[in-house]
Amino acid sequence: MFRAINISKKFNDKQIIGNFSLEVPNNKILCIVGPSGAGKSTLLRCLTGLESADSGEFYLNNNKFNPTNANDKKSTIGLVSQDFGLFPNLTVMENVILAPQLVLKLSKEEAIKKAKKLIRTLNLSGKEKLYPYQLSGGQKQRVAIVRTLAMSPKIICYDEPTSALDPKLSEEVGKILNQLKSNNIMQIVVTHDMDFAKQVADDIITVKPLP
Amino acid sequence: MDYIINIMPSLLSGALITLKVFFWTLIISIPLGIILSLGLTSKFTNKKMLKIFSIKQLIEFYIWLMRGTPLLLQLIFVFYGLPIIGIVFQRYDAALVAFSLNYAAYFAEIFRGGFQSIPKSQYESASMLGLNSWQTTRKVIIPQVLKIVIPSIGNEVINLVKDSSLVYVIGIGDLLQAGNIATARDVTLLPLILVALIYLLLTALCTVVLRRIEKYYSSWR
Ligand SMILES: Nc1ncnc2c1ncn2[C@@H]1O[C@H](COP(=O)(O)OP(=O)(O)OP(=O)(O)O)[C@@H](O)[C@H]1O
Ligand SMILES: [Mg+2]
Numbered sequence: 001m002f003r004a005i006n007i008s009k010k011f012n013d014k015q016i017i018g019n020f021s022l023e024v025p026n027n028k029i030l031c032i033v034g035p036s037g038a039g040k041s042t043l044l045r046c047l048t049g050l051e052s053a054d055s056g057e058f059y060l061n062n063n064k065f066n067p068t069n070a071n072d073k074k075s076t077i078g079l080v081s082q083d084f085g086l087f088p089n090l091t092v093m094e095n096v097i098l099a100p101q102l103v104l105k106l107s108k109e110e111a112i113k114k115a116k117k118l119i120r121t122l123n124l125s126g127k128e129k130l131y132p133y134q135l136s137g138g139q140k141q142r143v144a145i146v147r148t149l150a151m152s153p154k155i156i157c158y159d160e161p162t163s164a165l166d167p168k169l170s171e172e173v174g175k176i177l178n179q180l181k182s183n184n185i186m187q188i189v190v191t192h193d194m195d196f197a198k199q200v201a202d203d204i205i206t207v208k209p210l211p
Numbered sequence: 212m213d214y215i216i217n218i219m220p221s222l223l224s225g226a227l228i229t230l231k232v233f234f235w236t237l238i239i240s241i242p243l244g245i246i247l248s249l250g251l252t253s254k255f256t257n258k259k260m261l262k263i264f265s266i267k268q269l270i271e272f273y274i275w276l277m278r279g280t281p282l283l284l285q286l287i288f289v290f291y292g293l294p295i296i297g298i299v300f301q302r303y304d305a306a307l308v309a310f311s312l313n314y315a316a317y318f319a320e321i322f323r324g325g326f327q328s329i330p331k332s333q334y335e336s337a338s339m340l341g342l343n344s345w346q347t348t349r350k351v352i353i354p355q356v357l358k359i360v361i362p363s364i365g366n367e368v369i370n371l372v373k374d375s376s377l378v379y380v381i382g383i384g385d386l387l388q389a390g391n392i393a394t395a396r397d398v399t400l401l402p403l404i405l406v407a408l409i410y411l412l413l414t415a416l417c418t419v420v421l422r423r424i425e426k427y428y429s430s431w432r
Binding site: 048050070073074075077078079081083084085086087088089090098099102103104131132133147148151 | 332333335336337338339340341342343346350351354355358430431432
């Protein structure tokens with residue numbers, strides 16, 4: 001169970017998130033919806049530690065943790081960002097095994113073995129040696145998911161995971177998220193796409209713009 | 212022909228000096244330039260020391276100084292000026308110091324542009340994967356920066372081949388000086404023409420190497 005309690009965030013004296021709380025049980029998907037500019041990405045950035053929340057607390061299985069602390073975050077929380085953030089100088093395989101090698105200290109062989117399994121699961125076999133520019137939007141999306149999964153995070157966050165995809169591919173990504181509902185993984189999805197939300201969500205919360 | 216064979220050894224030993232200055236200047240100034248550019252772009256160097264100036268401002272001042280005064284003046288300053296206050300360099304060391312400090316400033320500006328053109332999202336996804344800032348810089352950022360800056364670095368490298376002839380004013384027997392001596396002694400243009408050919412050969416060589424490097428970096432975009 002992941003819980004965020006009373007999260008607040010201001011930018012330049014403008015309150016964007018005010019005392020917002022959410023919780024995600026193990027093996028569940030929480031969708032966050034809301035109008036553009038409501039602060040969904042900001043909320044996700046606070047949850048993942050890319051912004052530090054002005055106030056609020058985070059608990060993983062009743063243990064307090066601080067997402068802005070690199071050690072707390074390691075293998076705890078992962079983010080698939082809207083622009084995927086793939087490293088253009090690295091191939092698909094290199095993108096996936098970089099952090100497992102450097103951060104989890106896996107040997108190259110172990111990292112590749114783990115990566116291959118995930119690559120197969122996400123239907124990317126044969127793309128290992130390609131660079132990101134050689135991939136379609138949907139393929140990039142899936143590489144970003146594989147790269148995040150390779151770090152074995154407990155909580156996986158997605159910002160607009162279907163914005164670059166056509167309906168058919170969105171459904172594919174939805175299936176992948178549903179497949180991941182195991183091993184006590186918790187998933188948080190920010191989306192505009194109500195069809196997608198209905199497909200994957202166990203719970204939906206709405207972020208409203210603050211006055 | 213005999214004459215050419217006759218003067219070639221002195222020209223070639225001059226060319227060797229030129230190459231040594233060239234090579235060592237690059238070895239020192241490129242890493243130094245990268246470090247300075249990190250200082251220019253990092254948020255850690257903004258802090259004021261003794262409430263007067265920050266490291267960033269210090270680096271900016273240094274770059275302004277190095278790019279705003281002639282390299283020739285800097286060379287003369289290091290070799291003939293500094294001994295007045297007790298800092299004495301051998302000729303060759305003086306040349307390396309002056310060239311490295313000067314070129315590092317140019318490289319720093321080039322790398323600064325490179326670092327600034329990397330989107331913030333690259334740093335963010337690296338941090339989400341747990342990479343520390345050194346790992347991020349080395350594995351993700353530097354390769355992308357290198358790809359961006361190589362054409363500009365190439366220009367400076369070619370300039371350096373030619374600028375190295377300035378060492379002549381502090382009495383180092385480089386390629387140009389060897390040619391000049393032979394021309395004055397034998398009253399013929401031939402040595403100077405040979406000098407020009409050797410410079411052309413060197414810059415052509417640099418161009419080929421640079422093309423290779425560009426090609427190496429062209430496998431991704
Ligand atoms: N770094 C920042 N500095 C200042 N203001 C910011 C910053 N990031 C976001 N904001 C502001 O916070 C508000 C919420 O932005 P956010 O990106 O979280 O919205 P969103 O719900 O994700 O919108 P969308 O659906 O369009 O992606 C916006 O008004 C935005 O201008
Ligand atoms: Mg958003």
